[in-house]
Amino acid sequence: MGKITLRNVAKRFGEVAVIPDINLDIEDGEFVVFVGPSGCGKSTLLRLIAGLEDVSDGTIEIDGVNATDLPPAKRGLAMVFQSYALYPHMTVRKNIAFPLKMAGLDPAEIERKVDGAAKVLNLSNYLERRPGQLSGGQRQRVAIGRAIVREPKAFLFDEPLSNLDAALRVNMRIEISELHQTLKTTMIYVTHDQVEAMTMADKIVVLNAGRIEQVGSPLELYRRPANLFVAGFIGSPKMNFIEGSEAKLHNAATIGIRPEHIDLSTSAGTWKGTVGMSEHLGSDTFMRVTVEGLGMLTVRASGEVSVQQGDTVWLTPQDGKLHHFDANGKSLA
Amino acid sequence: MARALSPRRRLLTTIAAWFVALLIFFPVLWMLITSFKTEASAVASPPELFSADWTFENYTEVWARSDYPRFFWNSVVISIGSTLLGLAIAIPAAWSMAFVPTKRTKDLLMWMLSTKMMPAVAVMIPLYLVFQRVGLFDTKIGLVLALMLMNLPIIVWMLYTYFREIPGEILEAARMDGASLWNEIVYVLTPMAVPGIASTLLLNVILAWNEAFWTITLTTTKAAPLSAFIASFSAPQGLFYAKLSAASTMAIAPILILGWFSQKQLVRGLTFGAVK
Amino acid sequence: MSTQSTRLAARLMVAPSVILLFIWMIVPLAMTLYFSFRLYRLLSPERTGWVGFNNYIWFLNSPDFWLAIWNTLALVGGVLVITVVLGTLVALLIDQPVKGQGVLRILVIAPFFVMPPVAASIWENLFMHPQNGLFAAISRGFGAQPILFLEQHPMPSVIAIVAWEWLPFATLILLTALQSLSSEQIEAAEMDGASAFSRFRYIILPHLTRAITAVILIQTIFLLGIFGEIYTTTQGGPGSASTTLPYMIFKQAIVAKDIGRAAAGGIIAVILANIVAVFLMRGLGKNLDA
Ligand SMILES: Nc1ncnc2c1ncn2[C@@H]1O[C@H](COP(=O)(O)OP(=O)(O)O)[C@@H](O)[C@H]1O
Ligand SMILES: [Mg+2]
Numbered sequence: 001m002g003k004i005t006l007r008n009v010a011k012r013f014g015e016v017a018v019i020p021d022i023n024l025d026i027e028d029g030e031f032v033v034f035v036g037p038s039g040c041g042k043s044t045l046l047r048l049i050a051g052l053e054d055v056s057d058g059t060i061e062i063d064g065v066n067a068t069d070l071p072p073a074k075r076g077l078a079m080v081f082q083s084y085a086l087y088p089h090m091t092v093r094k095n096i097a098f099p100l101k102m103a104g105l106d107p108a109e110i111e112r113k114v115d116g117a118a119k120v121l122n123l124s125n126y127l128e129r130r131p132g133q134l135s136g137g138q139r140q141r142v143a144i145g146r147a148i149v150r151e152p153k154a155f156l157f158d159e160p161l162s163n164l165d166a167a168l169r170v171n172m173r174i175e176i177s178e179l180h181q182t183l184k185t186t187m188i189y190v191t192h193d194q195v196e197a198m199t200m201a202d203k204i205v206v207l208n209a210g211r212i213e214q215v216g217s218p219l220e221l222y223r224r225p226a227n228l229f230v231a232g233f234i235g236s237p238k239m240n241f242i243e244g245s246e247a248k249l250h251n252a253a254t255i256g257i258r259p260e261h262i263d264l265s266t267s268a269g270t271w272k273g274t275v276g277m278s279e280h281l282g283s284d285t286f287m288r289v290t291v292e293g294l295g296m297l298t299v300r301a302s303g304e305v306s307v308q309q310g311d312t313v314w315l316t317p318q319d320g321k322l323h324h325f326d327a328n329g330k331s332l333a
Numbered sequence: 334m335a336r337a338l339s340p341r342r343r344l345l346t347t348i349a350a351w352f353v354a355l356l357i358f359f360p361v362l363w364m365l366i367t368s369f370k371t372e373a374s375a376v377a378s379p380p381e382l383f384s385a386d387w388t389f390e391n392y393t394e395v396w397a398r399s400d401y402p403r404f405f406w407n408s409v410v411i412s413i414g415s416t417l418l419g420l421a422i423a424i425p426a427a428w429s430m431a432f433v434p435t436k437r438t439k440d441l442l443m444w445m446l447s448t449k450m451m452p453a454v455a456v457m458i459p460l461y462l463v464f465q466r467v468g469l470f471d472t473k474i475g476l477v478l479a480l481m482l483m484n485l486p487i488i489v490w491m492l493y494t495y496f497r498e499i500p501g502e503i504l505e506a507a508r509m510d511g512a513s514l515w516n517e518i519v520y521v522l523t524p525m526a527v528p529g530i531a532s533t534l535l536l537n538v539i540l541a542w543n544e545a546f547w548t549i550t551l552t553t554t555k556a557a558p559l560s561a562f563i564a565s566f567s568a569p570q571g572l573f574y575a576k577l578s579a580a581s582t583m584a585i586a587p588i589l590i591l592g593w594f595s596q597k598q599l600v601r602g603l604t605f606g607a608v609k
Numbered sequence: 610m611s612t613q614s615t616r617l618a619a620r621l622m623v624a625p626s627v628i629l630l631f632i633w634m635i636v637p638l639a640m641t642l643y644f645s646f647r648l649y650r651l652l653s654p655e656r657t658g659w660v661g662f663n664n665y666i667w668f669l670n671s672p673d674f675w676l677a678i679w680n681t682l683a684l685v686g687g688v689l690v691i692t693v694v695l696g697t698l699v700a701l702l703i704d705q706p707v708k709g710q711g712v713l714r715i716l717v718i719a720p721f722f723v724m725p726p727v728a729a730s731i732w733e734n735l736f737m738h739p740q741n742g743l744f745a746a747i748s749r750g751f752g753a754q755p756i757l758f759l760e761q762h763p764m765p766s767v768i769a770i771v772a773w774e775w776l777p778f779a780t781l782i783l784l785t786a787l788q789s790l791s792s793e794q795i796e797a798a799e800m801d802g803a804s805a806f807s808r809f810r811y812i813i814l815p816h817l818t819r820a821i822t823a824v825i826l827i828q829t830i831f832l833l834g835i836f837g838e839i840y841t842t843t844q845g846g847p848g849s850a851s852t853t854l855p856y857m858i859f860k861q862a863i864v865a866k867d868i869g870r871a872a873a874g875g876i877i878a879v880i881l882a883n884i885v886a887v888f889l890m891r892g893l894g895k896n897l898d899a
Contacts, residue, residue: 052505054612071614073511085506089524098520099510146510347707353699357776358716361723363743364731376741379750422629425622433611433619441627443890446826448634450882452834454855455875458868459640482633487827489626514618543724545837563726574734574741581727589722593715604785605823 001063002153002186003028004049009058011044011210018044019210021058026154026188026203031180034190035197035233036207042190045207046156049188051075062153073102078147079156082163084139086131086146092118093127096145103150117145120182137168144179154186161196173200194234198222206230228329231256237286239323240297252324252332259286259300261321266307269314273297275307289313361589368392368578375574391579399562401583408558408587410473411548412541415480416488416534422481423488424530428518430489431496432504442493445486453546464551473556476548480541487540488533494605495529496522532602535595542588559584638879644872651866664873673849673857678881681853684768685832685885691772692828693821696779701813703780704787714784721777729841732770733759737842763843763851770838775831779824786820787813822893829889833882854878 004026011019018041026032034042047053049060051072059068067075078099087095093114100110118124121141131139140160147155157176161169177200180187191197197204198218206213206221206229214226218234225231231239239256247255263269264287273291285305289297299315307313324332355362367375369387395401430438460479461470469475499522507521523530545560552561563584566577592599611619648660668674703713720728736742737758745755758766790813798808836855839845845852845860852860858878862871 050509051612052508071612072505072508073513077509079506079509081502081506083500083502085500085502087503087507087521087525089527098507098512102511102513102516146506150510343705343707346702346705347709350702350705350707350713351709353702354713354716357699357773358719360728360731360736360773361719363735364727367735378741378746380743380746422625426626429619429623433616441623443886445626445630446830447883447886447890448630449830450833450886451634451638452836452855452858452875452878452882454834454836454858454862455878456637456641457859457875458644458862458871459637462640463636482629485626485630514615539722543722545725546834560724560726563724563730566730577730577734581731585723585727588724589719592718592722596714596718600781600785603781604820605782605827 001028002026003061003063004154004186004188005061006049007059007061009045009048009060010056011041011048011053012056017210019048022210022212024205024212024215026186029184029186031177031187031189031200031202032205033197033201033203034188034205034207035194036192036213037233038192040207041210042192042207043158044210046079046158046188046190050077050079050156076150076153077156078150078152078154079158080140080143080147080160082159084131084143084163086139086142088131091128091130092123092134092142092145095131095142096123096149099146099150113149114145117149120148120179121145136164137172140164140172141175144176148179148183152185154188157187157189159191160189161191162193176200195236198234204234206233208233224331224333225323226331228254228256228325231323231325231331237298237300242294242297244293246294250322250324253327254325254329256323256325257297257317257321259298261318262297262299263316263318264299264301264305264307265314265316266311267314269316271297271315273313273315275309275311275313277309278307280304287313289315291315361585364578364581367575368582370575372573372575375578391575392583395566395576395580395583399565399580401562404557404559404562405587407473407476407556408542408560411476411480411556411558412538414473414477415484415541416537418477419481419485419488419537420492420530420534423485423492424518424523426489427492427496428522430493431499432501442490445489449483449486453550457550460547461550469551471552471555471557475551476556476558479547479551480544483544483547484537484540488537491533491536491602491605492526492529495526495533495602499525528598529602531595531598532600535592535599536603539588539592539599641872641875641879644868645876647869647872649868649872651868660869664869665877667870668861668873668877671857673852676849677852677854677857680764680851681833681855681881683764684771684835684853685829687765687768688772688775688832689825689828691768692775692779693824695772695776696783696824697817697821699776699780700783700787701809704784717780718777720773721775721781723774725774725837726841728774729770729838732766732773733842737766759843760847763847767839767842767851770842771832771835774838775828779828782820782824783817786817790816826889826893829885833885854881 006022006024009019009022010017022045034045036042044053048055051067051070055068059066061067062075062077087098090098096114096117097110100113105113114127115124118127121144123138123141123145126134126138131142134142143160160176161172164172173196176189189196189200201218203215204218204221205215208229214221214230216224221230221234225234228241232241235258237259239258241254241256243254247253271291271294273289276288276290276296278285278287282304283302285301285303285307287299287301287305287307289299291297297315326332366383368391369389370381371386371388371390374381374386430442464470464475469478503525504517504521507517512520543560545564548558548560549564552558563580566580645664646659646661648656648658650656699717703710703717707713723731734742736744739745739755739757739760742755744758748755756762794812795808798812803811834855835853836859839851839853839856840859843851845856854874855878858871858874861867861874
């Protein structure tokens with residue numbers, strides 16, 4: 001079980017309201033990702049759920065029980081920290097065994113569980129090493145191992161992959177997703193990387209300045225962003241925004257079009273522009289095109305496109321792919 | 334930041350360094366040498382670097398004339414006892430200051446240090462009277478308490494600067510893992526801080542061993558440590574240089590040997606937050 | 610990083626230290642304050658009573674008072690300057706890649722393990738003694754009159770002894786700090802054409818600031834109360850030439866057996882210590898762990 005409910009949760013540090021007021025329901029077994037720019041309060045929110053900080057207002061329920069005033073140890077949650085926070089003076093075995101030891105399990109039982117977790121995480125050969133003798137990926141796995149042996153109601157991850165190099169990050173991302181498939185335990189995962197959010201989440205919670213901007217599945221957020229912030233944050237490269245007279249034509253304060261939703265032609269189209277810098281990745285080509293009256297638009301074309309800087313091209317937004325926003329940035333459905 | 338030098342520079346630097354080190358060490362060395370001389374050769378003019386007839390007699394005589402083992406044992410109990418008690422009280426305090434700091438943490442630390450600035454002589458009479466009254470005068474317990482309180486600010490400060498280098502996330506991980514505060518300190522913080530704690534322990538054992546004001550003021554015989562032992566050999570007036578040197582050597586040898594053997598551990602934590 | 614319960618626990622855990630230190634400070638201080646307004650002479654125990662500020666007035670008007678203040682400050686300042694300057698030089702020297710570094714360090718730190726009465730009596734008897742001391746023998750070897758260190762230059766002699774005791778401590782802390790300086794920084798400066806002096810002035814010295822601050826703070830704490838070294842060597846003399854404030858208080862209490870006056874002196878010493886403390890903390894506090 002692992003249903004977590006936040007009701008009017010607020011957190012203030014002194015005068016600063018880092019989280020003004022949040023309501024959120026996390027269902028049992030869900031993989032929920034909190035995503036948002038650095039400093040928006042993701043870690044704070046996670047630490048409130050963990051019990052490492054008190055809420056200033058509101059309640060937190062775990063499986064229907066009010067956990068607002070419970071200490072971290074009593075909440076039945078496990079956390080994987082950005083720095084891994086392994087105990088440097090203990091072997092991998094002792095690290096993983098620590099929560100079980102604290103729970104007062106008998107040594108044979110601990111041994112069995114640690115060996116089981118080590119097998120799942122490919123750590124069996126490293127159990128007698130210290131964290132200092134492990135690679136980044138292995139440390140990450142130890143941190144996860146320490147979390148899973150407790151069989152928690154939910155796992156909390158705070159940017160767990162940000163200290164890994166790019167290749168390893170992709171692997172660990174897959175491993176964590178697979179772990180979720182196997183365990184089917186609730187996971188709350190914090191990241192500032194929207195690619196991680198899109199690839200891993202059942203449900204994404206987009207945070208901005210301590211507020212929830214939108215909650216939804218990855219594709220919902222991609223297809224129907226609730227506002228300018230979400231539209232700009234989800235998707236890479238970023239959605240193009242166009243204001244002014246062109247937007248007025250569509251009865252909106254701002255219109256948005258994703259780079260992959262623009263068709264490119266050398267002969268005809270809606271907007272005429274000049275090619276600036278372009279990046280050729282082989283699989284895709286990204287171009288910056290300056291369109292008179294609209295400004296600079298990013299265009300993504302699949303495959304190799306032979307355009308040169310200075311070429312004149314024509315751009316056409318695909319049917320039904322334009323997003324409309326009002327003057328407050330809210331999406332006009 | 335040691336770096337390579339040219340062979341010539343290296344030789345010159347080596348000579349200079351050894352010269353300076355021997356100069357600093359010389360008084361101790363001279364005391365050692367004198368302690369093995371006869372009284373006559375100890376005051377011979379010109380001075381003899383090595384006496385022709387060196388002797389152990391000074392040591393046997395000092396040993397016979399005083400109850401060295403008792404002084405020694407008192408020193409051991411008082412310096413180690415006061416330091417361990419100080420650590421037991423200071424570790425939780427330093428945990429608080431390092432991991433749950435408030436706006437006043439630094440002021441609190443500075444206040445603690447400032448209590449040490451009160452000259453001992455200034456409060457000698459009242460403490461003497463208090464110790465007499467509550468029955469702590471000339472007891473080992475009394476001196477353990479007095480020296481613990483004297484060194485407590487230094488212990489807290491050293492531990493605090495050391496704890497601050499330990500990431501708070503690790504303690505939070507322990508908390509998530511279900512560790513109580515006690516377990517967090519016993520199983521996670523303390524083992525991680527072993528180098529800092531060892532260094533703190535050593536420095537404070539040395540400071541307590543060498544303390545020579547309260548240990549003399551607050552004792553007469555029963556609890557008197559080696560500082561009192563050496564004070565009883567004062568004013569030797571010429572003829573007793575060798576015996577004075579022998580007694581001095583006996584007073585400092587235990588801590589000197591301890592210090593030499595553990596100098597690595599001592600130095601490692603001796604940063605007072607000055608090293609990032 | 611904390612919840613209310615951890616903050617509460619944190620307060621409970623500093624409490625023993627704070628309470629014990631507070632008692633350790635306030636009880637003797639209150640008693641000293643009380644005595645300082647009383648007539649309290651061990652030689653005439655039948656005469657007691659309140660004397661207002663008389664003890665203070667006597668102390669402040671005593672011909673030795675300003676000399677004692679001056680001597681106290683000279684002792685603290687002199688030892689600080691010597692230990693910081695020489696400590697830096699010695700640390701720089703033994704940090705070099707020389708033969709036998711381990712042994713060198715052992716030799717240099719030895720004085721720190723010598724308890725003050727021993728240090729004082731070694732220097733007084735084996736070195737500074739006008740007949741039998743090593744210095745006197747050296748003077749005679751040059752055909753000169755022995756220098757009467759403790760008789761004619763009592764303060765500088767005491768300062769030298771205390772500086773010798775504290776030099777290792779300063780050296781060790783500065784050495785530890787020095788070793789944490791990356792050689793890359795020095796090499797970068799060398800590439801930029803900095804001379805040895807400018808490397809010291811602009812790179813090494815700033816790096817040592819915090820260590821020097823720590824040395825000054827800790828040593829001041831210990832130096833303000835220096836007593837044993839003077840007691841063993843000069844007994845504050847000749848006359849009052851080497852009487853410091855702690856020694857002056859001691860003389861009132863133990864020689865003159867006037868507890869009231871000694872207590873007044875104690876309060877004055879506490880006030881002086883607090884002035885120095887405030888000055889130090891203001892000046893140096895921000896230098897320590899920002
Ligand atoms: N203990 C604290 N005291 C004061 N402000 C804090 C504290 N912790 C976090 N903050 C502030 O709260 C905001 C959100 O921080 P955080 O939750 O760490 O952001 P994120 O994890 O999204 O990058 C930041 O502006 C940060 O400065
Ligand atoms: Mg964060």
